[in-house]
Amino acid sequence: MTSTYLPGTRPGPDAAPRPLPPAGRARTRRRLLHWLTAMGFQLPALVLFGVLVLLPILFALYASFFRWGGFGMPSDYTGADNFTRLLQDDVFLGDLWRCLLLVVLSLALQLPFALAMAVLLNQRIRGRAVYRMLFFAPYVLSEAITGVLFGMIFAPDEGLADHLLSDIGLGALGGKWFADPSTVMATLFLVMTWKYFGFHMMLYLAGLQSIPAELTEAATVDGASPWQRFRHVTLPLLAPTLRISVFLSVIGSIQLFDLVWVVTAGGPDHHSETMAVTMFQYGFKRYQVGYASAISVAMFGVSLVFALAYQRFVLRRDLAGATTNMRGDGA
């Protein structure tokens, strides 16, 4: 393998002097060989992906057209009944609304907060490594533990939150937290922010550190104010990170389950229920697996539409050149 490696070819037994094309046949054969080699390597992964990801998705799609209790094969075909029922189901429509609410709150409050913390912790301040670790720690904690923990902290009257508030004379601010339809979403969002802002902060920190210091220095020399430096130098260069972070945040909100399940199970009276919780209720509590499949298909649809649209319109520049084909020439 000492031959010179030209771009557009790959080293191999037949790599060096590239034979002149004796019509298309040899090239076709070589392509086939490439294809077979690639397939050979991919097969195990493809089989796993097919059996564990594709097949269940397709099966859920199939099952969503049946009334089915989950055992044996679905046989009671009901057409699109499950989907029309979905659109008349107050709980499911509420799920969509709550999902939108969480997305908006995350984008409007949680991410800007994470960005502010990242910018702050990117400064030279004493003990910033400790702060970074502290703020990131909640993300490492499992959702179930977070749920149990905050269930206790926000227990009305008896929890830490209400005790603290009454100790500092603000007992009137204490509330029902998770225990009232009007406050449950706000409390849930508070916990979500506590849990996830550290993750986004870490993303932003990584992004900030890849911004060359010369640029900001140059801007300073040119007389830019701190805000101008942030707005016109840091922010544009951080944009790819921001776009990914928004993407992850939205997908996370659409698929939110564990935290809600542990802390409220969707209550009180469905006021914190998410699509995934509703799906779980129907699939594993009521054994209406057909209807639960319809919910999962709807969830998949919402995620897919968002993901595709976002990649097409927002992530386009970030992804340009990142896709590869198997010849490795990027074409």
Place this chain on the structure above:
Amino acid sequence: MGDPALSRRGFLTATAAAGLGMTALSGCGGGSDSGSSGTTTVEWWNISTTEPAKSVWAALAKKFEAQNPKVKIKIVQLENDAYKTKMTALTASGKLPDIFHTWGGGVLQQQVDAGLVKDLTAPTKSWADGLLPVAKQPYLLDGKTYGIPFDIGMVGFWYNKALFKKAGISAPPATWSAFLDAVKKLKAAGVTPLALAGKESWTGMYYWAYLAMRTAGIAALKKANDDKDFTGAGFVEAGQHLKDLVALQPFQKGFLGAAYSSPTGQAASVGNAKAAMELMGQWAPSVEADAGKGIGADLGFFPFPAVEGGQGTVTEVFGGGGGHALRADAPQAAVDFLKFFASETTDVELVKKTSVLPVVPAAESALSDANLKLVQAQLKAATGFQLYLDQAYAPAVGQQVNDSVAGLIAGSKSPQDVTQAITKTAKEEQ
């Protein structure tokens, strides 16, 4: 898996079984293979995974083996939820273990309809007649016996005598209006009348179920499920009574978010003397002491009050227990084991060591706990029995009852909404 041609159903079940662990797989064959020495192996599936019941049951199996040298008992223990999932899969595949735990009601009915369960009416008649009638109820389907109980319990009000005294209530209320008065008196005395776990909707369902038993009656509850129609006046009335109670704001602060057995939950509220009452099953005293401090001798029990003008009486009980059923072609040794397990000697041991309530009347002498004695007295005098609605009905219907009643308690559903939603789900279910 003796089947040469593995059906698709069988395959799905096997897949499900593999997911649940290897113990599960061994059960697919249904057990009872005769060994070379002529011994019969009987497989016994139960949910006694916690001590002391676990060791007591294992010791009992050994004792039975000693008495019957030709029989081997193979115990398979699964945790409650895993067991339910596993059994649903096994029912679909048509292969049940020789002896298996059952709660009776809708699930047992399903297994019976599939022809998978042994009719025990004739083989057990000679000794099962003497068992506590109310304990046998959950397993009595269309007049035939399909299971033998080892435990029975009921739901009722557990109350704090000291707090009742503080509020000037001399005797536990016997009617619904007296009950509402008691709630008002407790509130006036600055005591939270009731603890409820709003996060776990089955706790609220108990109120509606008991009220429906008292207004519409047990027969109407059965008929409504058979006819898929819960819109009868008695059920709406039950919801109205519950709404009257909710209007008094009797529950602890933040009850909509409260769990049942957590340190800030329903049981702890009563166990820490913060609330005066809870509507709960016979296990309440132990959970109150576990999640909270427990209130010792202050704890009392009274049955759910009668509703004026209703069809039901105060002696009709709502509850459930535990029992065993047999696979349709289980060997005689399995029947012998049920007889052994329901004997007075065994029951005395179970009552003493594992805090179940006696199913053999003579074993009640083994009861030492004053509260359980009260429950036992109610059960013995019971004139009617209604199994927990989520066990008596199909899962979707049971869940809908829980869900709708939770909405009624939270104030978002009317009594009519509740009956209509349950009816709608029952009709969808077929």
